[in-house]
Amino acid sequence: MNGDPMxxxxxxxxxxxxxxxxxxxxxxxxxxxxxxGSAYPTETVRLRLHIAHCAAKIMTRRDSKTTTxxxxxxxxxxxxxxxxxxxxxxxxxxxRLGHEIIQAARETx
Numbered sequence: 568m569n570g571d572p573m574x575x576x577x578x579x580x581x582x583x584x585x586x587x588x589x590x591x592x593x594x595x596x597x598x599x600x601x602x603x604g605s606a607y608p609t610e611t612v613r614l615r616l617h618i619a620h621c622a623a624k625i626m627t628r629r630d631s632k633t634t635t636x637x638x639x640x641x642x643x644x645x646x647x648x649x650x651x652x653x654x655x656x657x658x659x660x661x662x663r664l665g666h667e668i669i670q671a672a673r674e675t676x
Contacts, residue, residue, distance in 0.1 A: 569604045570601060570603045571601055571602065571604075571607070573613075573616065574586070574598065574601045574608070574613075574616060577616055577619060577620045577623060578602060580627055580635060580636075581619070581623060581635065581636055581639060582636060583595040583598045583599065585636060585639060585640070586616065586619075588656060589615060589619050589655045589656045590608060590612045590615065590616060615655050618655055618664060618668050618669070619639070619655050619668075621665070621668075622639075622668050622669055623635055625672040626672055630675075638651065639651045639652040640652055643671050645667065645674055646668070651672075654668060655668060
């Protein structure tokens with residue numbers, strides 16, 4: 568079985584725990600199942616993780632994985648002092664969410 572390359576790369580950059588959190592899952596093994604292709608996320612979760620992946624790719628162009636992980640977990644003034652990971656997990660899934668997360672990642676550069 569083939570897993571989702573985007574989720575595999577996101578897990579590699581951010582770690583399974585942070586991806587699990589943004590996906591509103593409770594077990595990191597769920598992320599492993601998505602990565603090995605034995606299970607698949609819902610379309611809504613996949614869209615949220617796509618936003619995270621885009622931001623992570625922007626961040627890792629300049630910063631380390633550790634810095635990128637810290638950025639996802641830290642308060643961000645562009646997001647109203649919300650952590651990007653929490654915004655991805657909890658904010659309504661609208662084009663505005665993607666725009667604001669990507670803008671916050673770009674502003675960090």
